[in-house]
Amino acid sequence: MRKTSVVVAALMVPSVVMAWPWSTDMMNQPSIKPQEGVMTPFPSRSVPVTGVPTQAANREETRDMINPVAASAASIQQGRNLYQIYCSVCHGRVGKADSPISSKVGAIDLTDAYVQNDLSEGWLWGTITFGSYVMPSYGVVTEQGGSNDLSVEERWHVVNYIRHALVDDAAAAAVAAK
Ligand code: HEC
Numbered sequence: 001m002r003k004t005s006v007v008v009a010a011l012m013v014p015s016v017v018m019a020w021p022w023s024t025d026m027m028n029q030p031s032i033k034p035q036e037g038v039m040t041p042f043p044s045r046s047v048p049v050t051g052v053p054t055q056a057a058n059r060e061e062t063r064d065m066i067n068p069v070a071a072s073a074a075s076i077q078q079g080r081n082l083y084q085i086y087c088s089v090c091h092g093r094v095g096k097a098d099s100p101i102s103s104k105v106g107a108i109d110l111t112d113a114y115v116q117n118d119l120s121e122g123w124l125w126g127t128i129t130f131g132s133y134v135m136p137s138y139g140v141v142t143e144q145g146g147s148n149d150l151s152v153e154e155r156w157h158v159v160n161y162i163r164h165a166l167v168d169d170a171a172a173a174a175v176a177a178k
């Protein structure tokens with residue numbers, strides 16, 4: 001009897017030993033695992049050739065950003081949906097600043113040459129991301145409020161809609177209203 005328990009105890013030793021912290025040794029290598037450590041910064045002046053750039057600290061820095069999302073029919077349609085949800089309340093259903101509150105908040109006509117030609121696509125994206133003077137932000141939460149309701153890519157879809165279909169939508173709406 002006594003002999004058996006000694007044997008059993010002896011057999012258990014390896015499994016007890018294996019369960020010691022050493023059993024995780026293989027996992028805890030010096031390699032850097034996902035989400036660990038400080039991300040290596042990109043070399044200065046590097047330009048993303050794929051993916052969607054997200055690095056901009058304020059609206060000023062977005063002015064020269066290149067729109068990485070092609071203005072495909074799908075992108076424009078997604079932008080249209082998002083525009084109607086997030087922007088039409090102030091800028092009007094087709095951008096003409098004719099919603100019931102447009103004049104109260106001072107929202108501008110987005111079909112004007114100023115928005116269509118003068119502002120860069122980067123600036124439009126930056127305005128949606130960081131907000132403007134009265135306009136709230138949709139890409140960052142700041143002390144003034146705002147939200148990050150729209151993803152990086154969704155904001156470019158809205159830019160594509162504004163630049164490639166809003167004027168046509170406004171013209172179609174004007175014809176339909178006659
Ligand atoms: C709460 C009302 C409100 C909403 C919602 C809103 N805006 Fe605005 N927006 C304004 C007002 C007011 C201005 C003009 C004053 C200012 O620049 O803040 C403006 C200005 C702008 C400008 C011109 C920026 C400039 O540099 O002159 C653009 C472009 C714009 N809005 C796009 C959008 C888009 C796109 C959305 C939806 C994602 C949106 N806005 C949602 C109120 C709003």
